Amino acid sequence: MLSVVLIDDEDLAIKELEYLIGNLDGVKVIGKYTDPVKALAELAQLTPDIIFLDIDMPGLDGMTMAEHIKGMNFDSSLVFATVSPEHALKAFELEAVDYIKKPFSEDRLRLTIDRINKRKKASINKPEETEYPEFENKIAVRYNEQIVLLKTDDIIYCSTENKKTLVKTRENTYESGLSLTKLTENLQERGFFRCHKSFLVNLDYVKNICPHFKYTGVIKLKIMDMDIPVSRTKMKVLKKLLSL
Helix, strand or coil: EEEEEECCCCCCHHHHHHHHHCCCEEEEEEEEEEEHHHHHHHHHHCCEEEEECCCCCCCCCCHHHHHHHHHHCCCCCCEEEECCCCHHHHHHHHHEEEEEECCCCCHHHHHHHHHHHHHHHHHCCCCCCCHHHHHHHHEEEECCCCEEEEEHCCCCCCECCCEEEEEEEEEEEEEEEEEEEEEHHHHHCCCEEECCCCCEEEEEEEEEEHHHHHHCEEEEEEECCCCEEEEEEHHHEEEEECCC
């Protein structure tokens, strides 16, 4: 039996979701909250198998709440249930199992529950294996309102511009929902180097490094006419990294 907690600031949405879940086998609602702050305080005691979470809520929005839940380190599957489609990329970056739009349908919820059951069975049967190894060398980015799984080998550099994190390949410029700092953490073991506060570069695409003004530097790329700055501090680190 899968235990479920519902969190939505609209009581009507919770009642609708509870009714539909009640028609599904092997699922039981053990908690309902219209106050996300109260829900967060009590989740550790409930430790549900599934958390259905709205996004637009006063006091504590669903995305921020999801980040707190991930930090609590208990094994609950997150399902975002919302009217807003624009947060899908961020939701999957937070490792949500599903993202369903209101109004709900019983068939759509059954699909979600089936997906969670399959994940749990796979985890039990293969505890030492990565659940989705084909995603290990890919990151999720956005292009023309679509989510794209991008191979990290295809990324030339990442940068920040107008408070957005951009990911550049030969063909396109994509947008990431992650900060440049988080991308650095994810990619530095795959040959990427944070050469400047605004740039993260794939060293496989570096043609040469030219000294610049006051011990800074400029990276020249192999496949495009683009100068990427290297800060003075990072120039020292890069020289040490390359044994220069």
